[in-house]
Amino acid sequence: MIGTIRKLSSLLSLLELTDSGLFCPPAGIFIDPWRPVERAVITHAHSDHSRWGMKHYLAHHHSAEVMKLRLGQEISLETVDYGQSLDFNGVKISLHPAGHIPGSSQIRLEYKGQVTVVSGDYKVENDGLSTPFEPVKCHEFVSECTFGLPIYKWETQAEIFNQVNSWWRKKRCRRAKFGSFCLFLRQSPTDSPKSGSKRGGGFCPWCCLEYQSGFACKWN
Incomplete structure (x- = not known):
C-alpha cells in the first residue's frame, strides 16, 4: 500500500x-x-x-x-x-x-x-x-479516501438523524441507555434539549469550546 x-x-x-x-x-x-x-x-x-x-x-x-x-x-x-x-x-x-x-x-x-x-x-x-x-x-x-470504496453507500444526514431519534423515542419509555462512538466534536444527532438526551461528561470541554467560539447547534 x-x-x-x-x-x-x-x-x-x-x-x-x-x-x-x-x-x-x-x-x-x-x-x-x-x-x-x-x-x-x-x-x-x-x-x-x-x-x-x-x-x-x-x-x-x-x-x-x-x-x-x-x-x-x-x-x-x-x-x-x-x-x-x-x-x-x-x-x-x-x-x-x-x-x-x-x-x-x-x-x-x-x-x-x-x-x-x-x-x-x-x-x-x-x-x-x-x-x-x-x-x-x-x-x-x-483526496482523503477513508471511505472512498464503492461499498460505502451513505444515506443523507437527515435520514440518519431521523432513524436515531426514532429509535430513541421508542426506547425512552424503557429507560434504555444509548451510547455512540463519536469523534470529539459535535457529531451526536440526538443530544438536544427537545429530545432530552445528554452527552457524557467527556464531551463537555469540546461543547464549551464550540459555544465559546460562536457555534450553536440547530435543533429541528
Whole structure:
C-alpha cells in the first residue's frame, strides 16, 4: 500500500510522501504530518490530523481552541481565515472550506502556475454547523479516501438523524441507555434539549469550546 502511495505521489508536481507525511519541498512545509517536523499546515483539529510535537502549526482560526486544548496552550500556532493567502518561499498557500467540522480546510498550494489541493477530511453535504465545502479549481487534487470504496453507500444526514431519534423515542419509555462512538466534536444527532438526551461528561470541554467560539447547534 505504501509503495503504491509513493508511486502515486511521484506523479504530483508539488508534493512528495515522506516518512513524516506529505511534504511540499519548495515551501518547506508538511500537511498533517504524523511525526514532529519544523512547520505543519493542519487541515483540521481531529487527532489523526493534528498531532503533537510540531515546532510551528498553521491552521484555520476555528481550529485554534481545540488544538490548544488537545496539544497545549503553549504551541506555536498561526491561524488564518478561509481564502487568506500566505507566501512560503514563493509557494502561495491558502485554506478553503472542507465542510467536515468547524475549521476543517482544504489546503491549496500554488507554485509557478501549478495548483495542487489537498482535501483533508471533507464532506460535501452541508451539516448546518461547519462552513460548507467549497470546490477549488486546481491541476491536482489529493483526496482523503477513508471511505472512498464503492461499498460505502451513505444515506443523507437527515435520514440518519431521523432513524436515531426514532429509535430513541421508542426506547425512552424503557429507560434504555444509548451510547455512540463519536469523534470529539459535535457529531451526536440526538443530544438536544427537545429530545432530552445528554452527552457524557467527556464531551463537555469540546461543547464549551464550540459555544465559546460562536457555534450553536440547530435543533429541528
